[in-house]
Amino acid sequence: MKKILILGSGSHSKVIFSEIINLKKYKIIGFIDENKKKNKKIISYKKKDYKILGKISDLKKINFDCAVIGVGDNSIRKKIMDKAEIIKRNIKWERIISINAKISINVKIGSGSVIISGSNINVGTKIGSHCLINSCSSIDHDNTFSDFSSTGPGVITGGNVTIGKYSHLGIGSKIKNNIAIDMKTIIGGNSFVNKNCKNNSIYFGVPAKFVKTRTKFDKYL
Numbered sequence: 001m002k003k004i005l006i007l008g009s010g011s012h013s014k015v016i017f018s019e020i021i022n023l024k025k026y027k028i029i030g031f032i033d034e035n036k037k038k039n040k041k042i043i044s045y046k047k048k049d050y051k052i053l054g055k056i057s058d059l060k061k062i063n064f065d066c067a068v069i070g071v072g073d074n075s076i077r078k079k080i081m082d083k084a085e086i087i088k089r090n091i092k093w094e095r096i097i098s099i100n101a102k103i104s105i106n107v108k109i110g111s112g113s114v115i116i117s118g119s120n121i122n123v124g125t126k127i128g129s130h131c132l133i134n135s136c137s138s139i140d141h142d143n144t145f146s147d148f149s150s151t152g153p154g155v156i157t158g159g160n161v162t163i164g165k166y167s168h169l170g171i172g173s174k175i176k177n178n179i180a181i182d183m184k185t186i187i188g189g190n191s192f193v194n195k196n197c198k199n200n201s202i203y204f205g206v207p208a209k210f211v212k213t214r215t216k217f218d219k220y221l
Contacts, residue, residue, distance in 0.1 A: 001026055001027045003027050003064045003066075004020060004028055004065065005032060005067040005068075007031075008032070009036060010070070013071070014070075015116065015135075017045075019098045019114070019116060022098070029064055031052050031053065036052045059087045059088040065092065066093070067091055067094065068112060069130060073221050074150055074167075075217040078148050081112070081130060093111040095111055095112065095115075096113075097109065098118075101120070104121060104124075104125075107123065107126075110127060110128045110130070110147065111129050111130075112130040114132050115133045118135050119135065119136060119137045121143075125140075125143040127145045128148070128149065129148075130147060130148050131148065136153055137151040137156070138157070143157055143163070147165050149163045149164065149165060150169070151169045155170075155171070155172065157174075158175060161175050161180075164180075164181055164182045164184070165183045166183055168186050170187050170189035171189040173187045175193045179193055181196070181197040184217070185198070185200065185203065188202065188203065188205070192205075198210075
């Protein structure tokens with residue numbers, strides 16, 4: 001079994017922990033977190049405690065085969081990846097695909113990406129690296145999700161939708177077919193997007209309308 005390390009130890013990391021456990025092909029050795037003390041317990045499963053093994057600077061000292069970033073925020077995932085690759089250049093980022101996700105033919109999923117339970121990804125879609133497709137999202141045919149983009153739970157996209165780097169589709173949002181959403185843009189929860197969206201922006205509503213310009217990498221979760 002591959003020894004896998006989870007970078008990050010917040011709530012989202014526990015969701016990923018659960019998905020990895022269900023795959024039954026990894027040995028989870030623990031978590032990395034910059035803000036928690038070594039040996040702090042994060043979660044218990046089958047009478048075993050899974051703990052903090054150290055900080056990113058400790059990666060060279062830890063024996064593992066692959067890793068995944070257990071953080072929901074797109075820009076923070078990028079920062080963690082950059083720091084980790086400076087410490088350990090040959091780090092292998094594992095893609096985690098839930099056993100309860102449906103992945104069609106000719107779908108490509110990049111390294112480090114996570115597909116959570118209940119999601120459906122249709123034919124011809126391309127998911128970039130370190131993306132997050134959250135629970136029960138329905139991604140139709142020929143979509144393109146650029147690196148570090150993500151969905152909240154219950155998102156629905158039509159065919160031929162394009163999502164730019166670092167952009168996020170909020171919980172329950174729906175994206176009409178043939179729509180392009182540019183980089184670093186946030187779509188508010190339960191919105192319906194029927195027009196293209198420009199970069200560094202927040203859109204919200206039914207139909208979704210421009211709300212304001214987004215400062216680079218503002219928090220959205």
